[in-house]
Amino acid sequence: xxxxxxxxxxxxxxxxxxxxxxxxxxxxxxxxxxxxxxxxxxxxxxxxxxxxxxxxxxxxxxxxxxxxxxxxxxxxxxxxxxxxxxxxxxxxxxxxxxxxxxxxxxxxxxxxxxxxxxxxxxxxxxxxxxxxxxxxxxxxxxxxxxxxxxxxxxxxxxxxxxxxxxxxxxxxxxxxxxxxxxxxxxxxxxxxxxxxxxxxxxxxxxxxxxxxxxxxxxx
Amino acid sequence: xxxxxxxxxxxxxxxxxxxxxxxxxxxxxxxxxxxxxxxxxxxxxxxxxxxxxxxxxxxxxxxxxxxxxxxxxxxxxxxxxxxxxxxxxxxxxxxxxxxxxxxxxxxxxxxxxxxxxxxxxxxxxxxxxxxxxxxxxxxxxxxxxxxxxxxxxxxxxxxxxxxxxxxxxxxxxxxxxxxxxxxxxxxxxxxxxxxxxxxxxxxxxxxxxxxxxxxxxxxxxxxxxxxxxxxxxxxxxxxxxxxxxxxxxxxxxxxxxxxxxxxxxxxxxxxxxxxxxxxxxxxxxxxxxxxxxxxxxxxxxxxxxxxxxxxxxxxxxxxxxxxxxxxxxxxxxxxxxxxxxxxxxxxxxxxxxxxxxxxxxxxxxxxxxxxxxxxxxxxxxxxxxxxxxxxxxxxxxxxxxxxxxxxxxxxxxxxxxxxxxxxxxxxxxxxxxxxxxxxxxxx
Numbered sequence: 154x155x156x157x158x159x160x161x162x163x164x165x166x167x168x169x170x171x172x173x174x175x176x177x178x179x180x181x182x183x184x185x186x187x188x189x190x191x192x193x194x195x196x197x198x199x200x201x202x203x204x205x206x207x208x209x210x211x212x213x214x215x216x217x218x219x220x221x222x223x224x225x226x227x228x229x230x231x232x233x234x235x236x237x238x239x240x241x242x243x244x245x246x247x248x249x250x251x252x253x254x255x256x257x258x259x260x261x262x263x264x265x266x267x268x269x270x271x272x273x274x275x276x277x278x279x280x281x282x283x284x285x286x287x288x289x290x291x292x293x294x295x296x297x298x299x300x301x302x303x304x305x306x307x308x309x310x311x312x313x314x315x316x317x318x319x320x321x322x323x324x325x326x327x328x329x330x331x332x333x334x335x336x337x338x339x340x341x342x343x344x345x346x347x348x349x350x351x352x353x354x355x356x357x358x359x360x361x362x363x364x365x366x367x368x369x370x371x372x
Numbered sequence: 373x374x375x376x377x378x379x380x381x382x383x384x385x386x387x388x389x390x391x392x393x394x395x396x397x398x399x400x401x402x403x404x405x406x407x408x409x410x411x412x413x414x415x416x417x418x419x420x421x422x423x424x425x426x427x428x429x430x431x432x433x434x435x436x437x438x439x440x441x442x443x444x445x446x447x448x449x450x451x452x453x454x455x456x457x458x459x460x461x462x463x464x465x466x467x468x469x470x471x472x473x474x475x476x477x478x479x480x481x482x483x484x485x486x487x488x489x490x491x492x493x494x495x496x497x498x499x500x501x502x503x504x505x506x507x508x509x510x511x512x513x514x515x516x517x518x519x520x521x522x523x524x525x526x527x528x529x530x531x532x533x534x535x536x537x538x539x540x541x542x543x544x545x546x547x548x549x550x551x552x553x554x555x556x557x558x559x560x561x562x563x564x565x566x567x568x569x570x571x572x573x574x575x576x577x578x579x580x581x582x583x584x585x586x587x588x589x590x591x592x593x594x595x596x597x598x599x600x601x602x603x604x605x606x607x608x609x610x611x612x613x614x615x616x617x618x619x620x621x622x623x624x625x626x627x628x629x630x631x632x633x634x635x636x637x638x639x640x641x642x643x644x645x646x647x648x649x650x651x652x653x654x655x656x657x658x659x660x661x662x663x664x665x666x667x668x669x670x671x672x673x674x675x676x677x678x679x680x681x682x683x684x685x686x687x688x689x690x691x692x693x694x695x696x697x698x699x700x701x702x703x704x705x706x707x708x709x710x711x712x713x714x715x716x717x718x719x720x721x722x723x724x725x726x727x728x729x730x731x732x733x734x735x736x737x738x739x740x741x742x743x744x745x746x747x748x749x750x751x752x753x754x755x756x757x758x759x760x761x762x763x764x765x766x767x768x769x770x771x772x773x774x775x776x777x778x779x780x781x782x783x784x785x786x787x788x789x790x791x792x793x794x795x796x797x798x799x800x801x802x803x804x805x806x807x808x809x810x811x812x813x814x815x
Contacts (some may be wrong), residue, residue, distance in 0.1 A: 162613050168620040175627070206609060233651070234605065235613035237681065237714035251685075255616035255649050258623045260688075 154198045154268065154312055155179040155330050158187045159215070160231065161207050165254075169202070169231075173257045176292070177309035178265075179333045185209045193219070196329060198226050199316075200269060202261075203248070205232040205239070213246050220247035227268045266290060273316040280315060283370075285354060287315065294354065301353050306331060309359070310346045314359065314369035323366035343367075379552075383545045388538040392530065398751055399526050408518060415486055418495040421455050422508040428467050429506060430499050457508040467504070467714060478507050488512070551575050555583060566595040568669060597665060604663070608656050615649045654776040657715045658763075661783035666712045671705040675738055675812060681717045682736060692725060695745075697737035704741055704792045706811050708788050716784045719777040720745045720807055727805070741813060744799075746806040752796040760794060778807075785809060 160166035458469035505513040728747025761782040764775040798806035
């Protein structure tokens, strides 16, 4: 999952980025609306975390621009403005959720997961896949009651497939989901993680479509 | 301070009293002139009567067979006799009198010309070398009755004139003051939150200056309140961001620390930051509640806002149960500021969740302008209940709340002229705590 974080407070942005990376998200962190527009022009994001009061304008203007160009990327507003009138404005502008600072990092994670689930059409956080039980909220995978440990990157790769059941994902698409701007990626990184996932979850779970990419079998 | 007077009423009464006063002066003068004229006329008639009767009486007395004998002149037909007369000789003997004449009313001492007694007006004349004297008398009551009748005729139109004059003046003043009345109604109609300029069309010069000054004042007030509002909002923003950063950093730190005293310390710091966050938020809310910025120019549907706030709470507290009794397809419009309403409901819900039974649902109802929030709890003693809306008063010393929640609600309720009532036990229950707020309708 690739997130765009738009937050001008350095210390807060840094903590949120670190937390989200730890949870397996690829996070591009920008501090101005202009930088956000540039990032959105080049990359497709799974979710945007949007602060409202920014040095070069109001976050709502960016949201309005996105929605007027029929961009349906989920947006969660992170703001210190707690008034219900601001919340109504934000939600009316097309935000999917509105989180008032200060917030618990765990609550932010839960809200991100909930919004992404809503967008993928499966609001249920518990998924059954062959003999696997997957808990999207707690990032847990169990087989017959035994927990299978996944690293953050492995989990992120699995989640990318879970949110697009049956869809063919190319290698660059998967790299985009896993890595932020400027990250150094080895040419065989995706193959390595696919191989690890197959080893832990079952070799038939992810199918290779030669020359095109990978596909997970439908839940 | 005395009650303010209505210009319309004051002018109506003043002008009516003025007209009535002038009417009375004119009446007194007219009566006075007419009285003199009438007396002259009556006197002239009296003298003329004497002058006409005297020659006839002389002929009649001289031609008598028995001179000195009194003769009573009988009428041709029965009639009221307003003028009576008698004729006497030099010795005062009555020689002739009209049939109704009472000699007692006549002065025994003859006087020529006009004279008066208490009850009559007389005219005396002499003939035949002052040997025969005639006196004609007219009752004064006659003149007084005529005068009374004349005064009454002049006075009775006043009974119609006074109400007509008052009503006419009232209508005219109302017409003249219609723009002032419209201006006054526009001021009266608006509530405390509406600081937009008041429209003043074609006001009289005297009032126009006041209207201009009032609109200038409203504009200054609006600017000051917007600045204050922006300052509070910016302060909240500036305060929340560093708290959010500190909270996020301490939570990150907890992830990296191994179990032990350092982790415990980090957890304690997190609790303190959260407490600081709550307290600063409550103080901001209290500042807003007491700022007077509780009403907005545009009315809001409180039921719709209530649903939105509850949705937000359900989102934030997925494990908590909320039992709703909200009317379908119904709205309740109020000029209460939407943010103030959200603060009010938020504090009541926070209290219900904090002090109520964690397993029991929070009951929320809204009907006919009354908001009801009920939580299950032990009965709160009446003396404690009466103090709960005071600042920094907590149900017990172990409570972790800021002690400001109900004080904030109370400040908002007072500021918007609503009423709040606390019940324990809750209505139709043997336990629990209930808050009821009656909201006024939009003006």
